[in-house]
Amino acid sequence: MLTVRPSTVPARLSSACRLRQTRPIQGGYRYIEITRHDALLERAKEFISEGLESGALVPLISRTFKFDQIQEATRFLGSNEQIGKIVDMVD
DSSP, rough: OOOHHHHHHHHHHHHTTTTOOOOOGGOOOOOHHHTTSHHHHHHHHHHHHHHHHTTTTEOOOEEEEEGGEEEEEEEHHTTTTOOOEEEEOOO
16 A cells, blocks of 8 residues: 555546546555556556655555564454555565
8 A cells, every 4th residue: 555645646647547536545546447458557657656766655554574473464464454564574
């Protein structure tokens, strides 16, 4: 999951791709609407890459685990309690 800073709502992506907005949260789109079409997928990849590089998109980290806590991380993932990404640290 990525958080979008308010000033960077993906209007460029939606106007370029002409996708309908399916969820009101941060201008989200259904995964299948983009991945079905090569041109839309490339535009989405470009939008995400640029957003990550500029800092406009920031990964939302739910929880971080050390590698020796991998079983706990798997249980946490299976619980569906997380909002965001689970990070497993490997030293």
